[in-house]
Structure formats: structure tokens, C-alpha cells
Amino acid sequence: MENESTRAVTVVGEKAAKRLRRRRSAVSKLGLRHWQLWLLILPGLVYLVLFCYLPMYGVIVAFENYSPILGVFGSPWVGWTNFRSLFNSYWFEIMLVNTLELSLYSLPVNTIFPIVLAFLINEVRHSWFKKSVQTISYAPYFVSVIVTVGMCYTFTDAGYGVVNKLFGLFGVEAKDWMYEPAAFNFIYILSGLWQGCGWWAIIYVAALSSVDPALHEAATIDGAGRFKRIWHINLPAILPTAIILFIMAMGGIMNVGFEKAFLMQNSSNLVASEIIATYAYKVSIAATGYKNYGFGAAVGLFNSVINIVLLLAANFGAKLLGKESLW
Amino acid sequence: MEREEVLRLLHKKPKVAKADRVFEAVVYTVLAVWTLVTIYPLIYVLSCSISSPEDVYMGRVFLFPASFDLSSYAKVLGADMIWTGYANTILYVVVGTLISCALTLPAGYVLSRRDFRPRGVLMGIFLFTMYFSGGTIPTYLVVRSLGLINNMFGFILPGAMSVWNVIVVRTYMSTSIAWEIQEAAKVDGAGDFRLFLVIVLPLSMPIVAVMVLFYAVGYWNSYFNALLYLSDQSKWPLQMVLREVLIRSDSSIAGGGGGSLIDQAYMAEAIKYTTIVVSTLPILFIYPFLQRYFIKGVMIGSVKG
Numbered sequence: 001m002e003n004e005s006t007r008a009v010t011v012v013g014e015k016a017a018k019r020l021r022r023r024r025s026a027v028s029k030l031g032l033r034h035w036q037l038w039l040l041i042l043p044g045l046v047y048l049v050l051f052c053y054l055p056m057y058g059v060i061v062a063f064e065n066y067s068p069i070l071g072v073f074g075s076p077w078v079g080w081t082n083f084r085s086l087f088n089s090y091w092f093e094i095m096l097v098n099t100l101e102l103s104l105y106s107l108p109v110n111t112i113f114p115i116v117l118a119f120l121i122n123e124v125r126h127s128w129f130k131k132s133v134q135t136i137s138y139a140p141y142f143v144s145v146i147v148t149v150g151m152c153y154t155f156t157d158a159g160y161g162v163v164n165k166l167f168g169l170f171g172v173e174a175k176d177w178m179y180e181p182a183a184f185n186f187i188y189i190l191s192g193l194w195q196g197c198g199w200w201a202i203i204y205v206a207a208l209s210s211v212d213p214a215l216h217e218a219a220t221i222d223g224a225g226r227f228k229r230i231w232h233i234n235l236p237a238i239l240p241t242a243i244i245l246f247i248m249a250m251g252g253i254m255n256v257g258f259e260k261a262f263l264m265q266n267s268s269n270l271v272a273s274e275i276i277a278t279y280a281y282k283v284s285i286a287a288t289g290y291k292n293y294g295f296g297a298a299v300g301l302f303n304s305v306i307n308i309v310l311l312l313a314a315n316f317g318a319k320l321l322g323k324e325s326l327w
Numbered sequence: 328m329e330r331e332e333v334l335r336l337l338h339k340k341p342k343v344a345k346a347d348r349v350f351e352a353v354v355y356t357v358l359a360v361w362t363l364v365t366i367y368p369l370i371y372v373l374s375c376s377i378s379s380p381e382d383v384y385m386g387r388v389f390l391f392p393a394s395f396d397l398s399s400y401a402k403v404l405g406a407d408m409i410w411t412g413y414a415n416t417i418l419y420v421v422v423g424t425l426i427s428c429a430l431t432l433p434a435g436y437v438l439s440r441r442d443f444r445p446r447g448v449l450m451g452i453f454l455f456t457m458y459f460s461g462g463t464i465p466t467y468l469v470v471r472s473l474g475l476i477n478n479m480f481g482f483i484l485p486g487a488m489s490v491w492n493v494i495v496v497r498t499y500m501s502t503s504i505a506w507e508i509q510e511a512a513k514v515d516g517a518g519d520f521r522l523f524l525v526i527v528l529p530l531s532m533p534i535v536a537v538m539v540l541f542y543a544v545g546y547w548n549s550y551f552n553a554l555l556y557l558s559d560q561s562k563w564p565l566q567m568v569l570r571e572v573l574i575r576s577d578s579s580i581a582g583g584g585g586g587s588l589i590d591q592a593y594m595a596e597a598i599k600y601t602t603i604v605v606s607t608l609p610i611l612f613i614y615p616f617l618q619r620y621f622i623k624g625v626m627i628g629s630v631k632g
Contacts (some may be wrong), residue, residue: 003505025390036519041449044434047488048456054469055461061468072468081605117361123354135361135615139369142610144548146566147603150573154599160386162371178582199625206626226350258463259551263574277463284464285555293464300462 062298075294083299091279099275102261106189107249113197115242118204119230134205137198148191149263153178156187178264181272186265192257203245207238243318250314276303340428354456369611374605376400380590380597403605406580407538411561419564420546423483427542430488432535435496436523455491481556482564483546492538495627499534500527518534537624540617547610565606572602 034040062082064075117137124130140148151302155163156177177183200215211233219229258277265273276299284296370390375383379396387393403409437443438450460466466485475481504527512526528535550566559565578595578622580602614621 034440034443034519037440037443040433040519040523041437043430044437044493045452047430047484048452048467049488050473051466051485052460055465056459057461058465058468059461061465066468074437120354120358120361123351124358124406128357129358133358133362135618136366138618139611139614140365142544142548142614143369143607144550144566144569146548146550146569146573147607150569150599150603151372153574154596155371157596160384160596162386162389165386165389194368200366202622202625206622226347250529263570272433281463285467287552293468296464297462300464304459304462311458 059297059301060195062301064294066292066294066297068293078294082295083302085295086298086302091274094271095274095276095279098272099277102185102188102275105185106192107246109189109193109243110196110200110249111246113193114200115204115238117197117201118208118238119234121201121205122208122234134198134202138202139198140195141199145195145260146256146263149260152187152191152264156183179266179268181269184264184269184272188257188260192260200245203241204238207241208234211237211281247311247314249316250310273292345446355628357631360428372600375597375600378597380593383600384593389597394419399594399601402580402594402607403598403601408568408571409602409605412563412565416547416565417561419479419482423487423546424539424542427487427489427492428482428535428538431492431495431496431538431542432531434488435493435587436500436527438493438497439500440519453490453493463555470556476632477559477562478556478558479562482562485556486549488594489541489545492541495624496531496534496538499627500531503534504530512584533620533623534627536620537627540620541624544610569602569606573599 025302058072061072061075063077063079064072065078065081066072066075070076081106120132121130124133155161157176158164158174158176161174161177163177168174178188215233216229219233224232258275258281261273261275262278262281265278280296280299280303283299284293345596350620367390371388374390374392375388376399377395377397378388378392379394380399382388382393382396434453438446438453440446470481470485471475475484508530509522509526512522517526550564550570553562553564553567554570557567572580576595578598581591581594581598
């Protein structure tokens with residue numbers, strides 16, 4: 001009797017203890033004792049839900065014939081129709097090629113030039129010269145994209161543009177270059193380089209300045225010349241940074257500056273300047289008649305999917321090479 | 328004899344090899360040219376803005392001002408469009424930067440707390456948005472259904488928090504502030520709010536400065552949200568006004584004042600350069616004094632983890 005009751009008590013006690021333990025571990029797993037931390041991160045989470053995850057969920061309108069009155073839930077489901085009309089569209093091939101071209105040209109340019117600039121800056125011994133070069137070279141980063149494109153328009157004007165005046169010295173015929181499809185990629189990349197090169201070089205300059213000077217001294221004693229030292233010491237020092245930035249850029253390949261391409265676009269250069277993102281915007285939000293949101297969302301989703309695939313591929317490639325990777 | 332030779336060698340200046348001198352000359356020259364090419368467009372714009380509209384239109388300016396004439400400044404500074412844009416931009420920059428910091432700093436702090444177990448999952452939730460997004464149209468539909476069209480917050484809120492910046496803050500707080508300080512404060516009975524506001528935030532002022540600058544410059548230069556969500560011209564920030572003047576060649580600023588048609592055509596081009604100067608000079612003047620903060624931000628951001 002007595003034994004039984006004590007056993008019952010022990011069993012009950014053990015059960016209670018187990019429950020307590022479970023609850024405690026749940027509390028610590030969710031960090032509920034840190035309710036103040038939850039409160040601190042709450043605004044950030046609400047932001048992500050509203051402006052990142054809700055739009056991700058809203059991607060389902062890509063499979064709908066979206067109507068603003070019926071809303072995301074009420075609009076008729078059309079399956080892959082929007083995608084089919086995208087792939088069959090006359091513009092599809094043109095803008096896919098334009099997007100890829102723009103990215104594939106600017107990616108190496110925007111990787112190599114900042115590295116070269118950083119190497120050159122790293123060789124400078126007079127600090128006043130170094131400082132002025134750096135300060136001036138990233139000034140354009142603070143110029144807005146609207147002003148940059150505006151400058152492109154005025155500089156290349158056939159009438160008074162300074163570019164045409166300079167070209168005139170070499171006997172080149174004056175043209176409105178911003179209206180020439182053939183010049184679009186070149187202007188886009190060159191102006192981008194002007195804006196970003198000095199800025200992107202900052203990271204590499206920092207990576208180079210962290211190289212131990214003893215390495216250079218030792219190499220010099222061993223008879224290595226400047227180029228040998230740059231090749232065998234400086235280049236490996238910046239390689240991890242360069243690879244990470246390259247992978248990140250691959251992930252953004254299809255996001256290639258909508259904001260700038262849109263501003264540089266005009267009716268004359270459309271064959272070169274129409275990229276996927278600008279097309280999505282024009283058929284939906286900016287459309288004057290029927291705003292085909294479903295189709296626009298499908299175009300955008302196509303963009304995002306290619307981005308992810310390229311990012312994963314670049315990361316996988318970097319891993320295969322046994323170098324840095326994102327994860 | 329031998330001793331003298333050794334002494335001579337010891338006192339001789341280290342000789343710079345001829346190849347090295349050539350190399351240095353090349354480096355300095357390339358950098359000088361690079362720098363000049365970079366700054367040339369800015370100087371050119373400045374020169375055009377203070378030359379007479381006729382000289383600008385005729386293409387007589389190459390580097391230095393062809394004449395001295397501030398009539399285009401009179402036009403631009405007399406235009407309501409520009410002032411409204413300026414006022415809106417300043418309002419958006421101030422409110423937007425406050426909101427952005429209020430979102431970014433606490434989030435970065437929480438993600439830096441190593442004793443907060445859900446940290447890993449939360450980190451995943453944040454990072455995922457860096458690699459995948461719904462796209463412009465679904466975002467537009469969400470913003471519209473929130474009733475933010477033609478509202479200041481329609482310009483500010485989408486994009487108010489950059490996950491990249493959250494990571495930068497997190498990295499700074501977990502690497503530059505000794506964890507022991509927070510632990511000691513915890514032992515003394517400080518709650519998480521106090522830890523953040525009284526201990527960590529005051530120690531994080533350098534990164535707060537970086538965030539304020541990044542966000543402020545971002546808001547100052549952005550136009551895309553205004554294009555999408557602000558159709559009411561009276562709410563346009565400066566950049567949207569610039570788009571009208573520079574890219575869509577809206578010459579309403581140049582008109583009026585009773586000049587001849589030719590004068591007005593000259594003026595229509597000259598004001599482009601002047602609006603660029605008026606809108607960009609403030610930032611270009613300020614940034615050299617703040618550049619070390621920008622550089623710090625870029626460098627922390629590039630540290631993996």
C-alpha cells in the first residue's frame with residue numbers, strides 16, 4: 001500500500017518534472033525569457049513580412065489573371081498562361097539577350113577595374129597623392145543615377161554635347177549617342193564604371209593594406225621583382241574578397257540596374273535598352289490601358305528564378321575550385 | 328682599404344633601381360590621368376553652369392567657363408519646382424533615416440546576441456530576403472493595398488531596412504564590443520532593453536554614424552519608389568524634379584521672364600547644368616569630411632559572417 005502510493009507519487013512527480021523540463025527547454029529555445037529582445041526585433045520582422053515575404057507570397061498573381069477588384073485571392077487562376085505568353089512574346093528573346101549582355105559585360109569590367117585601381121593606389125608612397133586620388137575617385141558614387149544619366153544625355157547631344165565636340169576633332173560625325181542602340185551598352189557600362197570604380201576599390205585597398213609588409217621584404221630578399229610580388233602576394237590577398245563579391249554580383253545579374261536602364265531608355269534605343277525588368281514595369285504598373293499585373297509578375301518571377309540559379313551555380317563553381325564560397 | 332669599402336657601402340643611400348623608377352612613374356601617371364578623367368565631368372558641369380547660356384548652347388565650354396553669367400542660377404533658384412523638391416527631399420531624408428535606423432539598429436543588436444537561441448532561425452529569415460524577392464509588381468500591389476500610394480511613407484517604407492546594413496550592424500556589435508561587458512551588466516540585473524540602450528548603443532556610435540550616412544545618401548539619391556508610388560507632383564522629391572528637367576527636358580523653368588525664343592532655347596540647356604550643380608553640390612561638399620565613416624561601413628560589410 002504504502003509502497004504503491006509512494007510509487008504513484010514518484011511517477012506523478014517524474015511526469016511533472018518532465019513536463020517542467022520540456023517547458024523550460026521550449027522557453028529557452030524560443031528565447032521567451034528574452035521577451036525584450038523579441039520586442040526589439042519585432043519592427044524588423046514586421047517590415048520583412050510586409051515588404052519582403054508578403055510580396056513573395058504575392059508572386060502567385062503570376063499564375064492569375066489578376067484583377068484589382070477581385071484581389072490576390074479572388075482572381076481567376078490561369079496556371080502557366082502568363083509565362084507562355086512571355087516566352088512567345090516578340091520581345092522575349094530581345095530583352096533576355098539585352099539583360100544577359102548588359103550583365104555579362106559589366107560583371108568583368110566592374111570586377112577588374114576596381115582591382116587594378118586598388119593595386120595602383122597601393123603602390124603609391126606619397127600619402128597626399130594617395131588621399132587625393134581616393135577622395136576624387138569615389139566622389140561620383142555620391143552623384144545620383146538621375147544626374148548621371150542626365151549628364152550622359154547632355155554630354156552626347158549632337159548639337160552642343162562636349163563628347164561630340166571632342167569626337168569632332170577626330171573627324172567623327174556628331175550624333176545623339178543616347179539614341180543609338182549600338183552605343184547603349186557602352187554608355188551604360190562606362191558611366192557605371194565612372195560612378196562605382198573608386199567606391200568598389202575601397203574594399204580591395206583595405207584588403208591590400210592588411211598584407212604583412214614582412215612578406216614583401218622576404219620576397220624582395222629572395223629576389224622577387226615588383227610584378228612577381230604583386231602576382232604572388234597581393235593577388236592572393238584580395239582573391240577571397242573578389243570571389244565573394246563576384247558571386248554576389250552573379251546573384252544580381254538579372255537585376256541589372258533597372259533604375260538606370262529605365263532612365264537611359266528612349267524610343268530609339270529600345271532594341272538595346274529593353275531589359276526584362278523594364279518590360280515588366282511597362283506592361284503592368286506603367287501601362288496606360290489595361291494593367292496586366294499577372295503578366296508583369298510572371299516576368300519578374302522569371303527574373304528572380306534565373307538570379308537564384310546563377311547564384312547557386314556561381315557558388316557551386318567557387319566551391320569546386322576549393323576557394324571561398326558564400327555557404 | 329677593405330674597411331673603407333664597407334663603410335662606403337654602408338653610408339650609400341639605397342639605390343632605387345631604374346626599373347622601379349620607371350614603374351613608379353607609370354603608376355603615378357596612370358593614376359593622375361584616371362583622376363582627371365573622373366573629375367572632368369564634374370568640373371565641366373560646374374563650368375557650364377556659370378557660363379552664359381549662349382556659350383553652353385553653342386558648345387564653347389570645354390573645361391573652364393567660357394564666360395561668367397549667373398542668369399541660369401537666377402532661373403533655377405527662382406523655380407518653385409526646385410524648392411518644393413528640396414523641401415520634400417529633406418523631409419523624406421530626415422524621417423526616412425530615423426525610421427531606417429529604428430528598424431536596423433535593434434534588429435542588428437538582437438542578431439548579435441549570442442545567448443539568444445532563436446538567433447540562427449531569425450538570421451535565416453533575414454538572409455533569405457537578400458537572395459530572393461517577390462519582384463516589383465507584387466511589392467507594388469502590397470504597398471497599394473496598404474494605402475501608401477501618394478503618401479510620404481510609400482516613398483520611405485519599401486526599402487526602409489536593408490538586410491545588408493543589419494548584417495553590418497550585427498558584425499560590428501558582435502566583434503567590436505566585448506561580450507563580457509554585457510555579461511557583467513546582466514549580472515548586475517540589467518534587462519535587454521537596458522543592455523541595448525545604455526551599454527551597447529553608446530559604444531556603437533561609429534556604426535550608427537555609418538548607418539545614418541548610408542541611409543541618408545540613399546534616400547537623397549533614390550527616385551524609384553517616388554516613380555512607383557508618388558504620382559502627385561507636389562510630393563515629388565528633388566530627384567523626380569531632376570528627372571523632368573534633365574531627362575524629359577521639361578523646360579518650364581527656362582520659360583517666362585520675357586526673353587526671346589532663342590534665349591529661352593539657350594536657357595533650356597543651361598539650366599540642366601545648373602540644376603545638377605544645385606542638387607549635387609551639397610553632397611559632394613559634405614562627403615570628403617565624412618568619408619572615413621563611409622569607408623568604415625564598406626569595410627565592415629565586406630567581412631564575411
